[in-house]
Amino acid sequence: MEGPFHVSEISSRITKISPGAYILSRDGKVVHYVGRSDTDIALRITNSIGEGSGYQYFWFEYSSSPMQAYYLECEWYHKFAPTDNTNHPAVPPGTSWRCPVQGCPWS
Numbered sequence: 001m002e003g004p005f006h007v008s009e010i011s012s013r014i015t016k017i018s019p020g021a022y023i024l025s026r027d028g029k030v031v032h033y034v035g036r037s038d039t040d041i042a043l044r045i046t047n048s049i050g051e052g053s054g055y056q057y058f059w060f061e062y063s064s065s066p067m068q069a070y071y072l073e074c075e076w077y078h079k080f081a082p083t084d085n086t087n088h089p090a091v092p093p094g095t096s097w098r099c100p101v102q103g104c105p106w107s
């Protein structure tokens with residue numbers, strides 16, 4: 001995982017068009033939101049911060065596939081328990097992936 005970076009640095013820090021997982025924070029310390037993109041992580045973060053939740057900082061990690069991005073998102077979701085995620089990470093339509101975290105009802 002790389003970061004935290006200020007949201008003004010998205011395009012300079014995320015230089016590949018790639019699936020990946022990311023974390024958003026209002027203060028650069030607390031994990032407020034965990035997300036992923038199956039196609040373009042920089043675009044997804046840009047859209048997320050435009051939704052008015054006051055996020056100022058992000059962390060990210062590239063993934064080799066959408067499934068790996070989902071696994072990473074699940075691990076961070078359970079590890080950090082972000083306050084702004086109201087639901088467990090969802091799988092894309094048509095897939096049957098399960099959460100990799102033991103004991104999770106989605107595993």
Ligand SMILES: [Zn+2]
Nearest residue numbers: 099101104106
């Ligand atoms: Zn889970």
